[in-house]
Amino acid sequence: HAADLNINDISDYADSVDVEEQVTSITQFSDVYPTDWAYQALASLIERYGCVAGYPNGTFRGNRAMTRYEAAALLNACLDRITEVTDELRRLIKEFERELAIIRGRVDGLEARVGELEATQFSTTTKLSGLANFVLGGTKAKGDNFRSVKGGVGERDRYNSSWGAFTLSYDLRLGLKTSFTGKDLLFTRLRAGNMGRTSTWTGGGVLMNTLNTAAPGENVLRVDRLYYRFPLGSNVTIQAGPLTRNTEMLGYKPSVYAKGGQTVLDFFGGSLGVPGVWNKETGGGFGAIYSNKNNVSKGDPYWTVAANYVADSGEASDGNPTTGGFMTDNSEANVTSQIAYGNKQWGLALGYRYGQCGARFRTSTEFAAFDAYGTPCAVVTGVDADGEDLFERTDASSNSFSFNAFWRPDESGWMPSISAGLGQSYLNGNSTWDEYTSKRAMGSWMVGLTWNDVFLESNALGYAVGQPQFVYDDEDFVADGGYAMELWYKFQVTDNISVTPSVYWLSRPWGDFTQNYKGDYKSLGVFGGVIQTVFKF
Structure with missing residues (x-):
């Protein structure tokens, strides 16, 4: 219009x-x-x-x-x-x-692979990681061949005949990490091995022989970790489960010994030189970890405060309150806490652990382990009319303290990282316990050095020396003390394979049993050599 x-x-x-x-x-x-x-x-x-x-x-x-x-x-x-x-x-x-055709072909191939992975994926919420450790080596006792039993063989020959064989063992660990929210973690670990009680590497012969990779025996795949971890606010983490470990709920590891390498003896590795506190108790328990790491600038030191309760796995599932139970007098429970301050370059930590009767100290001399290792809840005090043993409760317990510190250089070079630990433990009990033993105090210490990128990048060299848990008194402070030392070098063959040859020496691992034989000073130690081949996947 x-x-x-x-x-x-x-x-x-x-x-x-x-x-x-x-x-x-x-x-x-x-x-x-x-x-x-x-x-x-x-x-x-x-x-x-x-x-x-x-x-x-x-x-x-x-x-x-x-x-x-x-x-x-x-x-x-x-x-x-x-x-x-x-x-x-x-x-x-x-x-x-031409280039677009190549890219189109690659995209089509990726789509096909993604489709195949989605069809065969293990889980949308779970990741699997694994570690296999082949352990090849042996030990030999060296020193005085004194006889502890009249007419019997000497202690040196006794050890070598029972524990001196050259062996090949393994430790296999499969970890399943499941997250439902992206911030929580349900952790399940399956483990198998052929070491067990018949192996030198799990403390056979002398406890100080225990390797950090000591595995279960019988070639049986079993669950050795099962716990759930979740955040509570921005600074607190809660962890609980039927198979959780006290030292894995402390939030901060105050040691860098063998970081980038491979530890050998358990005393220097998982126990950090203070087995009285870092005793690696695993069982039913729960814990809380506080850290202000999110409130400081990246790289700055931060505080970590943690506390947890763990009952031994055998007792936590035992329905008999006279022999076990969870949070009972017979749980073989541990209350462990730590306060730490530091970052990735340096750190300091104070630790404390209360142990019920039966709670273990882990690595120690044989003298310290004779009646203090796993402080008994009850001891035999006589026999009844039928010849049956009479037991009395000891009310035994232990209080252990630790101090750990570490420092490492900004860059790899001739200056190594330094890690150190110092620990003390005190035993208590009623009058029955007083009559049962005179052992009251124990101590331990270690210093470990680690050089990274030695000769080749990703290779590492380490050395450590210290004294595992030993009994001391005012009259002869180190009568029971025996030294431990190890030297190792890790070859990083590929990103997933490493080989670590090592040697170690245990001086007088029998402790005061050696010292007091017929009132004479005797020297008897154990020399060990181990090659560990680790596969990570």
Whole structure:
């Protein structure tokens, strides 16, 4: 209809189309403001395609109705621009036709592989990691061949005949990490091995022989970890489960000994030189960890405070309160706590552990383990009329303290990282316990050095010396003390395979049993050599 046609408006817009190339920025329109609802859309059309024009007077008139002529003019300008872009794309596609075909083939291959993985994936929430350790080596007792039993063989020959064989053993660990929220963790670990009680590496012969990789025996795959961990706010973590470990709920490991390498003896490895506190008790329990790491700048030192309760696994599931139970007098329970301050380069930590009767000290001399290792809840005090043993409760318990510290250089070089630990334990009990033993105090210490990137990148060298848990008194402070030392070098064969040969020496691991034989000083130690080949996957 002629009434709908404004000749002046058409003339104005036609003039604007002639100069549309001059509109290169939305700021050229005097009547368009950032608060307008279509501001971003209009800006995108101008900057990306350059097909929006205004009126000669510098206005866009965005609120007025558009005629069919104006729409046709605007659409024609945009189509011209899009045609130019399309022609450029065709030229590029033609020029890189071969490369695009290769990329298309690779994408198709990736899609096929992703589809196969999705169809055969283990779980959408769980990741599996594994470690296999082949342990090859043997030990030999060296020193005085004194006889502890009249007419019997000497202690040196007794040890070598029972524990001196060259052996090949293994330790296999499969870890399943499951997360339901991305912040929590359900951890399950399966473990198998052929060491067990018949192996030198699990403390056979002398406790100080125990390796850090000491595995269960009988080639049976069993669950040795099962716990759930979740955050409580931004600074607190809670962990609980039927198979959790006290030293894995302390939040901060105050040692870098063998970090980047492979530990040998358990005393220097998992026990950190203080087996009275870091006794690695595993069973039913729970714990809480507080850390302000999220509140400090990256790399700055932070505080960690942790406490936990763990009952021995055998007792925690025992329904008889006279022999076990969870949080009973016979749980062989441990209450462990630690306060630490530091970062990745240096750290300090104070630890404490209360142990019920039966709670273990782990690595010690044979003298310290004779009646203090696993402080008994009851001891035999006589026999009844039928010749049966009579038991009396000892109310035995232990209080252990530790101090650990470490430092490592910013870069690998001739200066090693240094880790140290010092521990003390005190035994208590009632009058029955007092009559049962005179052993009251124990101590331990260690110093470990680690050099990283030795000779080749990712290889490492380590040395440690110390005294595992020993009994001391005021008259002869170190009468029971026996030294332990180890030297190892790790070859990083590939990203997933390493080989670590090592040697160690245990001086007088029998402790005061050696010292007091017929009142004479005797020297008897154990020399060991081990090659560990570790596969990680």
